[in-house]
Amino acid sequence: MTDSTESPDLSRQGGLTRLKEGTYGGLFAACAVITLLTTVAIFATLLSDAVVFFRATPIAEFLTGINWSPNPAGGGQAFGLVPLLIGTLVVTITAAFISIPVGTLTAIYLSEYATPNARSILKPLLEILAGVPTVVYGYFALVYVTPALKATLFPEMSTFNALSASIMVGIMTIPMVSSISEDAMSAVPDELRQAGYGLGATKFEVSTGIVVPASISGIASSYILAVSRAIGETMIVVVAMGAQARMPAIREAAFGIPFINPADVLLESGMTITVAMVQITGGDLTGGTLPYNSMFALGLTLFAVTLVMNVISDIIAERYREEY
Numbered sequence: 283m284t285d286s287t288e289s290p291d292l293s294r295q296g297g298l299t300r301l302k303e304g305t306y307g308g309l310f311a312a313c314a315v316i317t318l319l320t321t322v323a324i325f326a327t328l329l330s331d332a333v334v335f336f337r338a339t340p341i342a343e344f345l346t347g348i349n350w351s352p353n354p355a356g357g358g359q360a361f362g363l364v365p366l367l368i369g370t371l372v373v374t375i376t377a378a379f380i381s382i383p384v385g386t387l388t389a390i391y392l393s394e395y396a397t398p399n400a401r402s403i404l405k406p407l408l409e410i411l412a413g414v415p416t417v418v419y420g421y422f423a424l425v426y427v428t429p430a431l432k433a434t435l436f437p438e439m440s441t442f443n444a445l446s447a448s449i450m451v452g453i454m455t456i457p458m459v460s461s462i463s464e465d466a467m468s469a470v471p472d473e474l475r476q477a478g479y480g481l482g483a484t485k486f487e488v489s490t491g492i493v494v495p496a497s498i499s500g501i502a503s504s505y506i507l508a509v510s511r512a513i514g515e516t517m518i519v520v521v522a523m524g525a526q527a528r529m530p531a532i533r534e535a536a537f538g539i540p541f542i543n544p545a546d547v548l549l550e551s552g553m554t555i556t557v558a559m560v561q562i563t564g565g566d567l568t569g570g571t572l573p574y575n576s577m578f579a580l581g582l583t584l585f586a587v588t589l590v591m592n593v594i595s596d597i598i599a600e601r602y603r604e605e606y
Contacts, residue, residue: 328585331578335361338572344579350527350553352562352573361576363583365529368542369552373448373519376548377512380452382505385459389501392460393467394489405464412457419450420521428522442524442551450518455508462507466500467493499599506595510588516556524551525561555580 339361347362392401423446431446432439470493478488530546562577
């Protein structure tokens with residue numbers, strides 16, 4: 283006859299196991315709560331000082347103003363976001379034109395064409411780009427990229443310009459696109475590839491017609507994250523692009539439609555939102571002043587933009603997620 287009573291040692295061991303699991307669960311929950319509280323605290327801090335700024339400067343004037351001069355020598359402060367927004371968008375879009383296609387093609391090669399030995403070498407080497415300090419990218423753009431472009435394609439280019447900064451931001455964000463996209467492609471089951479080969483498809487057709495569509499949610503998320511990273515980049519831009527808030531000339535095309543010549547922006551110096559924040563903190567800043575509070579308004583603007591980008595990334599990933 284078997285004794286159904288649990289021995290004291292087994293009971294004690296089970297209690298310790300439950301205690302450990304409860305401790306681990308509490309630790310993980312605490313980490314999640316700390317992350318959430320940090321985000322809420324950052325938002326609250328930005329919002330509190332931004333509200334003070336918007337009491338003195340109307341939101342409409344901030345969002346539509348075309349002059350940015352927080353610390354003018356002769357007075358007449360101006361807090362217009364438009365020139366900063368144009369500089370930020372130019373750098374971000376130009377960088378995306380570099381990082382998205384190059385990163386995607388690199389991911390396809392690593393996932394579908396490279397041998398395991400080649401992938402084990404190339405992927406870590408590629409990800410080293412993400413570890414290079416951004417100030418090094420900035421000086422590389424200023425010392426090498428700009429002189430090379432001036433000597434070959436754009437002799438009228440300024441020493442500080444948006445094009446060189448955008449190229450280096452694009453190169454910096456390539457590993458983000460390629461690594462996340464390659465992980466998404468590698469997660470596609472081999473059965474799908476073999477089915478394509480069984481129907482007579484070539485490797486290129488399988489890669490572009492089966493693997494990429496099946497991993498589109500991860501690829502799209504990598505695009506959004508890379509763009510968000512480019513929006514918040516500071517050191518590359520402040521070193522290679524300069525710190526001059528300049529509103530480009532608005533030209534008039536056919537049928538009276540206004541437009542901005544890309545050369546007027548890419549080949550000249552400019553300022554992004556992050557650089558404007560650096561410039562404000564680099565001066566003789568006094569807490570509680572309007573320029574000081576404008577820094578939080580700019581930070582709140584960046585916070586809102588990156589939050590929207592991340593929400594879009596989550597929506598795309600959820601919408602096109604494939605379950606295997």
